[in-house]
Amino acid sequence: MMFPAADYAARLDSARRVMDAHGVDALMVSVGADMPYLAGYEAPQYERLTMLVVPGDGEATLLVPRLEAPAVIDRGAFEILPWDETDDPVAIALGVAGRPATAAIGDHTWARFLLGMQAQSPTTRFVPATPLTSELRAHKDEAEIGWLRTAGHAADRVAARLVAERFSGRTEREIAAITREMIVEEGHEVAAFAIVASGPNGASPHHEPADRVIGPGDPVVLDFGGRVMGYFSDTTRDFVVGEPSAAYVAAYEVLREAQAAAVDAVRPGIAAQDIDRTAREVITAAGYGEHFIHRTGHGIGIEVHEEPYIIEGNQRILKPGMAFSVEPGIYVPGQFGMRIEDIVVVTGDGSEALNLSSRDRYTVE
């Protein structure tokens, strides 16, 4: 995975400012999105520890297994410290961090390593890094918004091309494979996911594409995305083979209105939960409230789901540069499901949609 040639020294300086505000002496991040954000390198999901250690008052160090070291790009902002096969990387990381009084640990860091650090440094107070890193990562700069926009528009072209495909007689798995190919062809470096949920399978929001053959009258939920320079696209559009049922048409009209109202509500100064409430009110007023079984959205960036979450209870105030999905859905068990998803970014006075393909249902053969 490639990441942009950003100003990583500036990002590490921002991290130190946030650490100082939170009373944290060392920031220690491993697998997940914090490391690529801060160092332009993504740690593989393997048992050899890769860890970026940022002491509040010293140079940052990227601890990396020696055989992964050639893959690290020197960003000029941190020291690269390879460790050898029979070293104890946990001990090295703690040493580099200076046995801190308070250490903030990246979200996805494996429990194995955190427990190892806690055992070796019993006087250190370990706290989640999420409040720090999400403060940094949730505010996208122009370049980051640019990558999200490039990814979003590439996903839109996939939606437009899918209309020309024959759905009837094909399996969900086949449509998923075609979608994944298009995701790459339209400019993503990798396809990340393609949910294809047809007929009653649509009622399961995270349905895994299977061998169900799509037939006449079937609605099909397509939720797909890929990565461009580490940044994700994520969009959902609804396809119908021929004519849908009257029940589907009625529900879709409600969903279309709810999603548009929620997108319209996005502006700086309101709380994340207000967007959820806007969508939920429309759907509930129309009598489908019990069928909208998930939050309205999630932040997006180097992680496909990240802060800010658009969910009841999240009082975080939206600010310019925050990017997230607006994706209400209606799921009627045993019958059908539907979801409309756009990525939007908060601007100075409202929002910009990073997906521009039609939100009407797509009629296919």
Next chain:
Amino acid sequence: MMFPAADYAARLDSARRVMDAHGVDALMVSVGADMPYLAGYEAPQYERLTMLVVPGDGEATLLVPRLEAPAVIDRGAFEILPWDETDDPVAIALGVAGRPATAAIGDHTWARFLLGMQAQSPTTRFVPATPLTSELRAHKDEAEIGWLRTAGHAADRVAARLVAERFSGRTEREIAAITREMIVEEGHEVAAFAIVASGPNGASPHHEPADRVIGPGDPVVLDFGGRVMGYFSDTTRDFVVGEPSAAYVAAYEVLREAQAAAVDAVRPGIAAQDIDRTAREVITAAGYGEHFIHRTGHGIGIEVHEEPYIIEGNQRILKPGMAFSVEPGIYVPGQFGMRIEDIVVVTGDGSEALNLSSRDRYTVE
């Protein structure tokens, strides 16, 4: 990802026996390979917690986000407990575990959740689950060995087909794409990885395939694998476009001998580190010791790298049913690299190779 219809109740009983022996009151596993091993379900790498909780003296419970619940197969061995969007899954998991005195936490569980559990249950002693789960997972039964064998032989067919491909004039990325396609065509459900490291790039063991165009005389290290019913293949073979250098030929002879000696050494009753020593002695005696920069191998199963690790310092005694890679390599910076990798399984009196394709270098155009 599909997992076999194994006897999960028996596996959970085995887990309880191991917990009892280790003085652990609750086993709590999330993302990673422990959950599919114990419950036949793999948690997605998302922020909504999925956790299998196994109390020492009660029924196991799979805590799952409600919108993922339809993807869980009821194995009849544990309760499925969906949680709703605004619930606190950490609190629910601790409640199901019965606020245990000692809880063993799965390896890959996110630090965010472990820190949450520690904050909410300060009297619980949290320990790594690795010693427990590796005791279970390192001893493969006949069915598991069967899946590893099926995957291994499928990977062998990929190696055999690659010889017919033209390498010269193609990029590493192109050869990687071809390899990934073949991995699926030959019977894996998914392609997991394909390292293609040509010419001097071969000296980086975990090289990411890039735009280097392969040319005459180039050696190319191909290390690839996929998954069959959740179990991985992982094999490395060495291809050369036409005639390699004399230095390469001399080194390859040594590597071939070292790898064969290490495979021959595999049998029950010896320590894992002895296999590493066997390979290393041959390579060191021939003067290439400094160029063999990684351990000799890793266990394999539902995780591509797992216990037992074949490394100096690992005194774990090999037993029938243990499966691991034997993959020494020689890496000469700026010139070339080479690695030969087979998966072997320990039998009653020796070992079975799960890869049968030729370990000689493959000459290609």
